[in-house]
Amino acid sequence: MGVVTVREEQAIQRLTDRLVDDYPTEQVETVVATARQRFAGHPVREFVPILIERIARRELAAASVVEGGSDIASAAGTGAKSIAVRGNTGTQANAIRRIVGSGAGKLVADKRLMALAAAVVVLVLALVVGFAVRQPDQPIAAGAAAPGVTTVRGVVGSEKMAFFEDPRVVEALARNGVKAAVDPAGSRQIATSIDLGKYDFAFPSSAPAAERIQRARNISTKYTPFSSPMAIATFQPIADLLTAAGVLRPGPVSTFDIARYLELVRNDVEWDKLPGNTVYPVHKNILVSTTDPRTSNSAAMYLAIASHVANDNTIVQGPAAEQSVLPTVSRLFVRQGYTENSTEGPFREYLSAGMGPTPMVWIYESQFVEATVRGQITPGMVLAYPSPTVLSQHTLVPLTASGDRIGRLLVTDPDLQRLAAEHGFRTSDPTQFAKVTADNHVPVATDVIDVIDTPTNDTLEHLLDGVTKTYN
CATH class of the missing domain: 3.40.190.10 (Periplasmic binding protein-like II)
Structure with missing residues (x-):
């Protein structure tokens, strides 16, 4: 079942639960199923749950009016026929029930009250029919937005x-x-x-x-x-190896030391050369998997951090500084081989393929939090924060x-x-993010302190151009 279909099913289940609070379960399920059929095959699904709920409430309210009207007509002896109507909100039905209540016997005894009750039914039904005529249901064309949207x-x-x-x-x-x-x-x-x-x-x-x-x-x-700070998604066996190598500092949240990591990169250290490595003895360089810096912001943020550390923890400014850091930062990208255009790709591989192809992945913190809320993070998956990091302002x-x-x-x-x-983003109200992470037991940094400024846009573009040239 596709992602969109799963979300649609969840939304329809929630609306069904809401309707069951007001109407009989069997009746709700029948009406919702019938309403769904009207949108079968429509390629654009965003508004389907909303429209189904609107139609279902209309049908259920109409059925309640008919039932209430029939009861009063029977009690009053008017012989009125049941009239099927559409487009009501249910308040008329509640009013009719209050009229009927426990006073049905009095209606029989008092012909004047019977006549009054019958008149109320006729008036209510006339108003409902008029409302339905003014608001007919029209088929929604595929791809069209709902009226007024x-x-x-x-x-x-x-x-x-x-x-x-x-x-x-x-x-x-x-x-x-x-x-x-x-x-x-x-x-x-x-x-x-x-x-x-x-x-x-x-x-x-x-x-x-x-x-x-x-x-x-x-x-x-x-x-x-x-906004969202940048982060690294890894696995516990890899985290243990990096801790022994002095790259990772464990704690309530793990910290990834960019300076120590760059030392390993400069020295071309491979995974199987780490002392005592029996869990990931792979003959390839220790590298964080990223996206393509030529197309992706997350990779550009990775470049901004690495260049800052390679420049003696100072923001890169000017041609001399740019040329000085390029040999180091270029290795971070060109030795990865193929990289994707956006962070969705490598993070999806992290979630599905395990540490074999992607022992470390450069991500937005929001991706890890969102995946945890969805139940996609399994035991052994670890979130680490680079030191320093940058705050990505969406x-x-x-x-x-x-x-x-x-x-x-x-x-x-x-x-x-x-x-x-x-969805894992940090908003202007920090209590919202704190509640989400606490409710879902996500080990995140409450306050991201070790944050640097990115270089100017011009400097960042110069660095990206330099990295691009090394690809060729």
């Missing part, structure tokens, strides 16, 4: 796709009249090679990438709804007025901020 197109870093595909996020945006149709891409791709003319917003994963977009398009507005650049609307919602809407935290 504006589709806003964006291109986002791949690590944010799960957030935008979450039915709860879709629903929260829909409540504000917006549907986000997003395409994934590497953050540097977004800033350098993606045609942004067809999009309403660009949402890379760092301030430097966003800055490049802003400068190229002369845009001053930006939104930073959440920055949205609005390209149109509709894109600006999305940016403002992501920053100000409390539901969207809460859901961002559930």
